[in-house]
Amino acid sequence: MMQTNDLLPFIASVFQQMPFNQLLGLRVTAFSAERAEVRFQWKSDLVGNPVQQILHGGVIASVLDVVGGIMAVSSALVRLDMTDHSQLAAKLGKMSTIDIRTDYLRPGRGDEFIATAQVIRSGNKVCVCRMELHNNEGLHIALGTGTYLVG
Template sequence: MKHADLLPLIATTFEQMPFNQLLGLKVTRFDLEQAEVCFDWSEQLIGNPMQKIMHGGVIATVLDVVGGIMAVSSALSRMQAIQQDELFSRLGKMSTIDIRTDYLRPGRGQHFTATARVIRSGNKVAVCRMELHNDTGVHIALGTGTYLVG
């Protein structure tokens, strides 16, 4: 399979992860330039019941997921072709090395969009920049993730 053929398979794999399903994450864009994950507000995501704002762990998780998707894409883009079983074997070995989350504003809104772009991609490690915005365009959080990809 060529890289472009793998993108929907990778997106589906991330969407089917049980924790990502619990959060309601949907991959809405995924190409060589950017990954995008969206989800809706839910009472289960509250971290501060007095202010009814999103839990910081949810924010960090969503940034990590979208960054991970983009890191996987950057690693696989170096390959001419890969078989589906080899893809799943490689996905099982990829992981987050480090993630930094900067919380800029409270997590309020009805719909949220997280995006990621690759900053640097090497043979072993990829670094991505991630952002989370709400449905009115408010920039809620910024993240930088380092991922083991090789």
């Protein structure tokens, strides 16, 4: 039987095991019912502009989507009475991104990047999250708004 306090570590482990997230080097470093945080290190494989040596915009959008998705899943599942991993896995398989908007504020430079998300609104079917990406020096690189199907 899965308790509510067991859900968050389980959700984080599922996201960290996704092959694409592993390819990007994403690590869930903080996770609660109120906030999610994902970090990744700079690596040359993620460059989108070889002249400027900055992150690819698709990497930035993907990371914002991942951290927003983790937050949306959390907001939906914590409200449900899940009793086992198979029920939870079935529910996770039906959740998805409906829409995401990414605003690029600065070039993606840094040694490490930190993406965070918070829920703006969570309903029975849809959850809306606000996401931000900063570098290790605290520079705000991008922000996003994501809408996720959760029900």
